Amino acid sequence: MIRFPLALTFVLASLFAAGCAPAVYVPLKAEDSGTIRNTRVHAAIVQDEVAAAVERSNVAAAGGGGLLLALVDVAVESHRTSRANKLMEPVRKEVGDFDFRAQFGATLQKTALELSALKVTQAATTAKPLVISDPAALWKDVPEDAVLALVTNYELSANFRSLTMVTVAALWTRNQKEPIYRGRYLYHTPPIGAFKELEESSQAWAANNGAALRAAMTQGIAETMKMLTLDLGTAGGTPTASPTPKLSILELSFPAYLAKDGNRYIVRIDGGALTSASSDERFTPDSMPSR
Known part of the structure; x- marks a missing residue:
């Protein structure tokens, strides 16, 4: 069983709380894709700026519950x-x-052309x-x-210390009660540094006109599109026989x-989610692969 680091666990828990199921992978079957004549793609990015995760307080859970301890949790989380x-x-x-949002959308439009099985129209x-x-x-005003x-x-x-990006995907066809494809794509950077204080990490992300964060967001979008194509492109995702080195954040290697x-x-981690992770110990704009 894979144990996720705190940051990734928080993101997945947040998605679950928002009504999304835990990481579930339902592959697209050839017989289903063969019936698709055209597809509309809807992508939602609600937030207007980068956010920061806040670690939940568990005083009430550790103390056996109760209103007083619950109020302590509220106060702690408010402070954080x-x-x-x-x-x-x-x-x-x-x-x-x-x-x-604009960069994600522009990249998605180019990637949609590679999803030939879906025959994306928009x-x-x-x-x-x-x-x-x-x-x-989802079907409102959609003729596809x-x-x-x-x-x-x-x-x-x-x-x-790290940037995490999570995309949840579902492919629906008409008159189906469940999606014919479900996927989840996770991207995260190695730590920006081995800083002990939050202020130091914050300063590192802001340095040089936010160069590291700009690079991380750009790379995260590109990696998300790669994962989308691996699951829904014509080539599909066939595992190599070569193992990975130990990947940072996940703190695991894969066969x-x-x-x-x-x-x-x-x-592809347990549950089927695709994950993009690096073996670099630190994240810097210079450590990104050239494109």
């Missing part, structure tokens, strides 16, 4: 949220001109919330045979991988 927002201010200031990215488990809402829904979130970890770019690997 306030501190995280304060630390994010200089980071957001440096990357305020980076339009994540790929649009919106800031409006999208519930991928609500087919009635199929709808691919994508929901993406991205944030710095609670210790401010096989689906794609490799420099020291970054795409692997």
